[in-house]
Amino acid sequence: MEFVNIFIKSAFVENMILAYFLGMCSFLAVSKSLKTAFGLGLAVIFVLGITMPINWVINTYILSEEGMFGMDLTFLRFILFIAVIAAMVQLVEMVVEKLSPALYNSLGIFLPLITVNCAILGGSLFMVSREYTFSNSVAFGLGGGFGWFLAIVALAAIREKMAYSNVPAPLRGLGMAFILTGLMGIAFMSLMGIDPATMGGK
Amino acid sequence: MANDTQILEPVKEKEPLFGKAEKKLLTDPLNDNNPITVQVLGVCSALAVTTLVYPSVVMAIAVTFVTAFSNLFTSLLRNTIPKSVRMIVQLVIIATLVTIVEQILKAYNFPIYKQLSVFIGLIITNCIVMGRLEAFAMANKPWRSFLDGIGNGLGYGAILIIIAFIRELLGKGSLFAGSPIELKIIGAADTYLINTKANPWFGWYMNNNLMVLSVAAMFILGIIIWIQRARNPKLVDIS
Numbered sequence: 001m002e003f004v005n006i007f008i009k010s011a012f013v014e015n016m017i018l019a020y021f022l023g024m025c026s027f028l029a030v031s032k033s034l035k036t037a038f039g040l041g042l043a044v045i046f047v048l049g050i051t052m053p054i055n056w057v058i059n060t061y062i063l064s065e066e067g068m069f070g071m072d073l074t075f076l077r078f079i080l081f082i083a084v085i086a087a088m089v090q091l092v093e094m095v096v097e098k099l100s101p102a103l104y105n106s107l108g109i110f111l112p113l114i115t116v117n118c119a120i121l122g123g124s125l126f127m128v129s130r131e132y133t134f135s136n137s138v139a140f141g142l143g144g145g146f147g148w149f150l151a152i153v154a155l156a157a158i159r160e161k162m163a164y165s166n167v168p169a170p171l172r173g174l175g176m177a178f179i180l181t182g183l184m185g186i187a188f189m190s191l192m193g194i195d196p197a198t199m200g201g202k
Numbered sequence: 203m204a205n206d207t208q209i210l211e212p213v214k215e216k217e218p219l220f221g222k223a224e225k226k227l228l229t230d231p232l233n234d235n236n237p238i239t240v241q242v243l244g245v246c247s248a249l250a251v252t253t254l255v256y257p258s259v260v261m262a263i264a265v266t267f268v269t270a271f272s273n274l275f276t277s278l279l280r281n282t283i284p285k286s287v288r289m290i291v292q293l294v295i296i297a298t299l300v301t302i303v304e305q306i307l308k309a310y311n312f313p314i315y316k317q318l319s320v321f322i323g324l325i326i327t328n329c330i331v332m333g334r335l336e337a338f339a340m341a342n343k344p345w346r347s348f349l350d351g352i353g354n355g356l357g358y359g360a361i362l363i364i365i366a367f368i369r370e371l372l373g374k375g376s377l378f379a380g381s382p383i384e385l386k387i388i389g390a391a392d393t394y395l396i397n398t399k400a401n402p403w404f405g406w407y408m409n410n411n412l413m414v415l416s417v418a419a420m421f422i423l424g425i426i427i428w429i430q431r432a433r434n435p436k437l438v439d440i441s
Binding site: 019020021022023024025028029075076077078079082083086087112115116117118120121122125126129168169170171172174175176178179181182183185186189 | 245328329430432
């Protein structure tokens with residue numbers, strides 16, 4: 001049950017983009033068309049879902065004091081986490097290229113760019129500071145990725161519609177994307193404070 | 203291959219250490235080529251840390267340090283890094299520098315370290331650092347790359363501090379809260395510079411809680427972009 005709670009909480013209540021503003025760079029750059037946004041969103045779900053449990057294992061069994069080496073190695077956290085993420089992205093890229101060339105072509109350049117998506121590393125760091133267990137970290141990875149996917153698809157759809165409206169020239173494109181994201185953030189704020197664990201008959 | 207071209211190169215005149223091109227590298231990112239508002243790099247942390255001015259200043263210094271030195275080291279190593287693993291090499295350089303920054307902050311200014319929390323770590327994935335390495339340091343000499351790093355760090359810091367200034371003043375009625383030079387500007391207590399209770403002319407102001415939320419940073423950034431592009435039509439998005 002806790003698995004579902006954390007999934008829902010990380011996808012909607014504490015949405016990576018709209019509550020913490022993580023992964024904004026690719027969020028703004030790739031949200032021009034719905035199709036690419038969709039592909040990138042799926043790739044982010046995938047990478048977050050894989051790297052989060054791996055980083056959990058590394059953090060618990062290698063870096064922490066109770067781990068393999070018996071000493072506090074947490075200062076190596078950044079380097080190891082980012083190395084895992086970079087390696088995973090590379091691996092995912094190779095596997096996808098082998099198994100499904102069609103999906104690989106549709107993702108194109110965005111697959112390697114996921115390495116520098118703040119949402120991935122941020123997710124791993126949040127997982128450490130919130131002291132999640134293994135199954136929690138899997139739920140958090142998948143839920144966070146799903147929330148990110150939802151937000152980028154929504155913004156891409158709105159931006160495609162915006163192309164037909166009469167925005168003042170200096171505000172067109174980037175400026176408008178910022179203000180739209182702000183408005184979406186306010187909308188998502190209405191979900192804040194909802195705790196799925198205490199809902200439904202308790 | 204790289205060696206062939208170097209041998210064929212004629213002996214060049216000595217370049218000035220700080221000429222026009224170098225000055226442009228420093229000043230361009232502050233205005234026409236700003237990393238946040240024009241290149242759209244490094245937006246995440248710009249939105250998350252800017253509720254107060256003091257942490258934003260610390261963040262700006264940290265990012266400037268990381269961009270400058272990662273640019274320098276990548277530029278020194280640029281001819282020895284194989285193309286296929288360059289991302290990982292760059293990330294290791296950046297992650298090492300960020301770890302240094304993190305450990306220093308943890309040791310000397312723990313309250314700020316707590317306040318910035320994961321965002322210090324997220325400098326690693328701050329697109330400014332990676333973007334400048336790819337776009338500049340991999341193709342330029344060390345000294346110029348170093349200056350480009352400083353320029354971009356400052357351009358990033360400038361936007362960060364402008365946003366934080368507006369948000370803290372309107373949201374909390376103070377400036378530099380938490381730092382040694384804390385100023386209380388607008389409020390209802392005697393210690394404030396403008397006492398809204400005692401002074402009937404200033405009674406209109408109440409702290410604006412919207413400014414404390416991170417969505418306010420989105421709106422302010424949107425407006426900054428609007429002003430900048432209205433002043434410089436070259437930057438307007440045509441698509």
